[in-house]
Amino acid sequence: MLGRIAIDLTKDANHLRRLETTLRLAKSHNAEVVGIYPSPEPTDYLRDGSLIPRELTQMMSTHLVQERDEVEALFHSKATEFGVKASWRTPQGLAEEVLALHARYCDLLVMSQNVKQTSSLRQSIAETVITTAGRPVLMVPYIGELSPIGSRILVSWDHGRRASRALADADHILKNAQEIVILTIDEKTNKLDNLDINDDDLEAYFAAKGYVAPKRLRLDSADAGIGNTILNAASDQGSDLIVMGAYNRSRIREWMLGGTSKTLLDSMTVPILFSH
Secondary structure (H helix, E strand, O other): OOOEEEEEOOOOOOHHHHHHHHHHHHHHHOOEEEEEOOEOOHHHHOOOHHHOOHHHHHHHHHHHHHHHHHHHHHHHHHHHHHOOOEEEEOOEOOHHHHHHHHHOOOOEEEEEOOOOOOOHHHHOHHHHHHHHOOOOEEEEOOOOOOOOOOOEEEEEOOOOHHHHHHHHHOHHHHOOOOEEEEEEEOOOHHHHHHOOOOOOHHHHHHHHHOOOOOEEEEEOOOOOOHHHHHHHHHHHHOOOEEEEEOOOOOOOOOOOOOHHHHHHHHHOOOOEEEEO
């Protein structure tokens, strides 16, 4: 069972949807929810704070305090409504840094998918946290019907390290699943045969962990691309959660994820648990 779940409480178009999803998941696991509200200074919005008139700084400060108080009231009200233990944190600093830090004291961090904004830095927050937190990050989409998470799970499996890490990170949720679909895309079976990996090794692992027996799904990405193939499979299977490893291609710019992960973050219609 999950014991402690962190949530990004930054006020945006998806914060209520994200909060209710988190509280519903916490209630099913009898887990505590730690609400993280990153608290930027007014000068953080501009490159040179010395250029901001004092009146504008005061106005921005007042607005930020009001917004923080509104979100805190909503957080505690909803936690009481769901009957979930909750604690509130307002760390100072860049959102990507404080979210990653607090996630390390929890089993899971809940955030929202990318949304197109004018600032490229703001767009990179989710990617940064996923690749630096050291904890799985559950991304909640802006669209789609959100049922309780974890009943029907699609696991993206490519026999690699990140997929294996994602499987381990999702352990607490997989144990409660009623249906698990293992999706492999463009699989090279000859290589596995040479390495003496049996087709039922993953099924044996699931049985040893006490998970429900998985259904196997093997697809060719063809012209759709891997990201869209995963999303289409989740839709076809009626999955309420995707579990997968997050990939980045550049070691120099860790916050920029590879094409598949980026596609999923931009186009997801069901929650995705990313592990890196």
